[in-house]
Amino acid sequence: MKDFEIQDIEVDLLVEALYRRHGYDFRNYARASLKRRVADLAPAFGCATVSELIPRVLHDPELGRQIVPKLSVPVTDMFRDPPVFLSLRRRVLPLLASYPRLNIWQAGCASGEEVYSLAILLREEGLSERAHIYATDINDVALARAEEGVFPLRLLKDFSTNYLKAGGQHSLSHYYHAQYDHARLDPSLRENITFARHNLASDGVFCEAHLILCRNVLIYFDHVLQNRALRLFHDSLVRQGFMCLGNRESLQFSEVVEDFAVTDHEHRIFRKRLLGEPTP
Amino acid sequence: MTGGPWDAVVMGCSAGGLEVLRAILPRLPTGFPLPVVVVAHTSADTGNLLAELLDHCCALPVAVAEDKAPMNGGAIHVAPPGYHLLIERDLTFALSLDAKVCNVRPAIDVLFVSAAEAFSGRLIGVLLTGANEDGRAGLASIKALGGLTIAQDPDTAVAETMPRSAIDAGVVDHVLAPSAIAGFLLANANSR
Numbered sequence: 001m002k003d004f005e006i007q008d009i010e011v012d013l014l015v016e017a018l019y020r021r022h023g024y025d026f027r028n029y030a031r032a033s034l035k036r037r038v039a040d041l042a043p044a045f046g047c048a049t050v051s052e053l054i055p056r057v058l059h060d061p062e063l064g065r066q067i068v069p070k071l072s073v074p075v076t077d078m079f080r081d082p083p084v085f086l087s088l089r090r091r092v093l094p095l096l097a098s099y100p101r102l103n104i105w106q107a108g109c110a111s112g113e114e115v116y117s118l119a120i121l122l123r124e125e126g127l128s129e130r131a132h133i134y135a136t137d138i139n140d141v142a143l144a145r146a147e148e149g150v151f152p153l154r155l156l157k158d159f160s161t162n163y164l165k166a167g168g169q170h171s172l173s174h175y176y177h178a179q180y181d182h183a184r185l186d187p188s189l190r191e192n193i194t195f196a197r198h199n200l201a202s203d204g205v206f207c208e209a210h211l212i213l214c215r216n217v218l219i220y221f222d223h224v225l226q227n228r229a230l231r232l233f234h235d236s237l238v239r240q241g242f243m244c245l246g247n248r249e250s251l252q253f254s255e256v257v258e259d260f261a262v263t264d265h266e267h268r269i270f271r272k273r274l275l276g277e278p279t280p
Numbered sequence: 281m282t283g284g285p286w287d288a289v290v291m292g293c294s295a296g297g298l299e300v301l302r303a304i305l306p307r308l309p310t311g312f313p314l315p316v317v318v319v320a321h322t323s324a325d326t327g328n329l330l331a332e333l334l335d336h337c338c339a340l341p342v343a344v345a346e347d348k349a350p351m352n353g354g355a356i357h358v359a360p361p362g363y364h365l366l367i368e369r370d371l372t373f374a375l376s377l378d379a380k381v382c383n384v385r386p387a388i389d390v391l392f393v394s395a396a397e398a399f400s401g402r403l404i405g406v407l408l409t410g411a412n413e414d415g416r417a418g419l420a421s422i423k424a425l426g427g428l429t430i431a432q433d434p435d436t437a438v439a440e441t442m443p444r445s446a447i448d449a450g451v452v453d454h455v456l457a458p459s460a461i462a463g464f465l466l467a468n469a470n471s472r
C-alpha cells in the first residue's frame with residue numbers, strides 16, 4: 001500500500017473519531033482539501049502523525065472544540081467580489097423592498113466581514129429597519145470575532161476599494177472608527193444581526209428567509225453534503241426567495257438545479273422557483 | 281519510452297508563464313487524448329482572463345475549472361484566480377480558499393499533490409518558469425508515485441528559480457525547452 005493510501009485511512013479514522021466522540025461531522029467534506037487540513041493538525045498538536053492525534057481526540061473532552069476551528073477555513077473579506085454586492089443592491093434588494101419584514105440568512109459567515117457588508121448595503125438601501133440578518137457558522141472562534149466587529153486596520157484599504165466598487169454611497173470610513181491598528185465597525189450595524197452556531201451538516205431549518213447568502217462554503221462539501229445544504233436552503237426560503245452562492249460555485253452538479261431559476265448567472269444569484277413554474 | 285500510460289497532464293507556471301503557455305498549449309491538436317490542468321500564479325481579481333486569452337489561441341477548448349465538475353480529456357482546465365484547485369479521487373475538480381501555500385493561491389503544489397494521488401502516479405507533471413519554489417514538492421509527489429516529470433530548461437525561462445529548484449531537488453525526469461514540450465507531451469500521450 002502506498003503512503004498516501006495509508007494517510008487516507010488516518011483521515012477516515014480521525015474524522016470518525018471527531019464525529020462519534022465530539023459530534024462534529026466532517027464525514028462528507030470534500031476529501032482532497034480536508035486531507036491537507038487534517039495533515040496540518042498533527043504538528044499543530046505536537047503529534048508526528050495523524051494516528052498519534054486520534055487517542056487524544058478520543059480521550060480529551062476539550063479537543064473537539066480546539067480542532068474544529070482548525071478544520072474550518074474562515075477566510076473572508078468585506079465586499080469580496082464587489083460586483084456581487086452591486087448586483088444584490090441593484091437586482092435583489094429592490095424586489096425585497098416590498099416585504100414588510102425581511103429575514104436574511106448568511107450561512108458560513110466566518111469572522112463576519114460579509115455580514116457587515118450586507119448590513120451596510122441594507123442601510124444604504126433603506127431596508128435596515130425591517131430586516132434581520134442571521135449570521136451562522138460552525139467556527140466559534142470566528143463567530144466571536146464576528147460579533148465583536150473589530151478588524152485589523154491594514155485590511156480596510158482593500159475593503160474600502162471593494163465597498164466603492166460595490167456601489168457604496170459614502171466612504172467606508174463612514175462606518176468605522178480607527179483605533180490604533182484596528183477598525184471598530186459602527187455598533188449600530190449590529191443591532192439587527194443575530195450571530196449563532198449552526199452546522200449545515202447536521203442542523204435544520206430555523207427561519208423563513210427571503211435571501212440566503214452562502215458563499216465559498218459549498219466548495220468544502222462533497223456531493224452528498226452539498227445537496228443536503230442546498231435542500232436546507234430551499235426549505236428555508238420563502239416563495240421566490242433569493243440565494244447567492246460563491247463566484248465559483250454552481251447548481252449545475254447538484255440535485256436542486258431544477259428548483260431554482262437563475263437571476264444573475266455571473267454573480268451566482270438564484271431564485272426559488274414556484275411550484276409548477278416551467279423550467280427553461 | 282518512459283513508462284505510462286498517462287491519464288492526465290498537470291502544468292504550473294508563475295512569472296513569465298503566459299508566454300510559455302502560449303508557446304506550448306496551442307501546439308496540442310484537437311483530439312489530444314488527455315485532460316490538461318493548469319495552475320498559473322495570477323492576481324485574484326483577473327477573473328477568467330487567462331482562460332479567455334488561451335482559448336483564443338488554442339485548438340483545444342480552454343475553460344476555468346468549476347467546483348465539482350468532471351475533468352475532460354482533450355480539454356484545458358485552468359485554476360480560477362484566488363482559489364486552490366484540487367482533484368478528488370473520483371476525478372472531479374474541487375476548489376478551496378485554504379491558506380496560501382508558498383505564498384500563493386492557487387498553488388501548484390496543491391494541484392500536483394492532489395493530482396498525483398487521484399491518478400495514483402499515472403500522470404505527467406510540467407513545471408515552467410517562475411520566481412518562487414512552488415511546484416517542487418508537487419513534482420516530487422508525482423515522481424514518487426511513478427509519474428513523469430518535466431521542467432522547463434531554466435536557460436529558456438524568464439524566471440529560473442522554479443524549474444531550477446525542482447531540478448536541483450532531483451525530481452525532474454526531462455529538462456526541455458518550451459518549443460519541445462508540446463511534442464514531448466504528444467508523443468507520450470499517444471503511447472497509451
Ligand SMILES: C[S@@+](CC[C@H](N)C(=O)[O-])C[C@H]1O[C@@H](n2cnc3c(N)ncnc32)[C@H](O)[C@@H]1O
Nearest residue numbers: 072073074076108110138139199200201215216
Ligand atoms: C471560506 S469561508 C467563507 C466566508 C464568507 N462566506 C466568504 O465567502 O467570504 C467558509 C466558512 O464556512 C464555514 N463552515 C464550514 N463548514 C460548515 C458547516 N458545516 N456549517 C456551517 N458553516 C461551515 C467555515 O467555518 C468558514 O467560516
